[in-house]
Amino acid sequence: MRQVQVLCLGESMALFVPGEDGPADRVRTWIRTVGGAESNVACNLALLGVRAGWVSAVGDDPLGRAVVSAVAASGVDVSGVDIDPLRPTGLYFKESGSVRYYRAGSAASAMGPELLDKLDLDGVRILHTSGITPAISGSCLALTRALFAAPRRTHRVSFDVNWRPVLWRGKDRAVLRELADAADLTLVGADEAEAVWGTGDPAGIRALLPGPDTLVIKQGERGATMIERDPATGADLDAVFEPALRVDVVEPIGAGDAFAAGFLAATLAGESPRRRLRAGHLQAAVSLRTHEDVGIPLPDDVVAELLAADERTWADWRMSG
Incomplete structure (x- = not known):
């Protein structure tokens, strides 16, 4: 694997969406694409100019090769992806108002x-x-715990809660709090936190998750709040909210992953808290304007102008067309 700045780990699957209107049981044409939170983050990062890698496993089958090729096409290093000769690549179908997973x-x-x-990790x-x-x-839970327990000599661990109720049915959701609190940088939607922990309030979430040096609460169309610890004193700095x-909106799927990528890219660049949140919003906005999970970033000059804009200019700007 070539040296990367951000390494993303998680499953990506072949995604099939209807190629025509009508009930799913009557659809004859399906369009194959790729879906996966961590690979979405990696692809967004690569398009933003960050050296990103993706680690996962796929089957030694056409769907697995298609998934790896699609992620690599965005400029992501995929040399760490394992090809399993025995098990298949996971897949899922996105129907009208529902998603069906076939990943067991x-x-x-x-x-x-x-x-x-x-x-x-060099x-x-x-x-x-x-x-x-x-x-x-x-085994994936054991892997995640091992990742979090491993020495962090040069890297930080970033964790997006990405609450999926279907996946956690019958499982101990306390694991999510354990992991979210053990990360260096945690991102969570206020709606997710409300569903899992009973509070969507940034202060309440921080009380539940005192561990991360950086905590980002995504508050949907309202904005996002960041709470960060002062490395000198260990105390929390004042919370920063950015609308x-x-x-x-064309399609909301993938916006959270795009926000994470924009935020992480700006974090690596040493940007201020407000500009880091704005960078997340900008990439999320790009994702919201496309049916694809990963959208092409705005031109550099537009991004630079908006990152530096005063509050009124930022609030008045609208992404459409």
């Missing part, structure tokens, strides 16, 4: 702590994963 026994679900020995500054990975299987851009 998938190659990625067999990932376990032994994968840690294969990871090349030069990696951020290791990113999400709450989807530990929910897939017991989201106004966007004519």
Whole structure:
């Protein structure tokens, strides 16, 4: 694996969406694409100019090769992806108002702590994963715990809660709090926190998660709040809230992953808290304007102008067309 700045770990699957209107049981044409939170983050990062890698497992089958090729096409290093000769690539179908997963026994679900020995963390500054990975299987939970317990000599661990109720059905959701509190940088939606922990209030979430040096609460179309610890004193700095851009939404899927990528890219660049949140909003807005999970970033000059804009200019800007 070539040296990367951000290494993302988690399952990606072949995604099929209807190619025509009508009830799913009558659809004859399906369009194949790729879906996966961590690979979405990696692809967004690569398009933003960050050297990103993705680690996972796929089957030795056409769907697995298609998934890896699609992620690599965005400029992501995929040399750490394992090709499983026995297990298949997971897949899912996105129907009108619902999603059906077929991932039981998938190659990625067999990932376990032994994968840690294969990871090349030399030069990696951020290791990113999400709450989807530990929910897939017991071995994936063990892998996630091993990742969090491993020494962090040069890298920080980033964790996006990514609450998926179907995946956690019958499982101990306390694991999500355990992992979210053990990360260096945690992202969570206020709606997710409300569903899992009973509070969507930033102060309340911080009380539940005192561990991360950086905590980001995504508050949907309202904006996002960041609470960060002062490295000198260990005390929390004042919370920073930045409103989201106004966007004519085409498709909301993938916006959270895009926000994470924009925020992480700006964090690596040493930007201020406000500019880091704005960078997240900008990439999320791009995602909201496309049917794809990953959207092409805005031109550099537009991004620079908006990152530096005064509050009124930022609030008045709308992404449409």
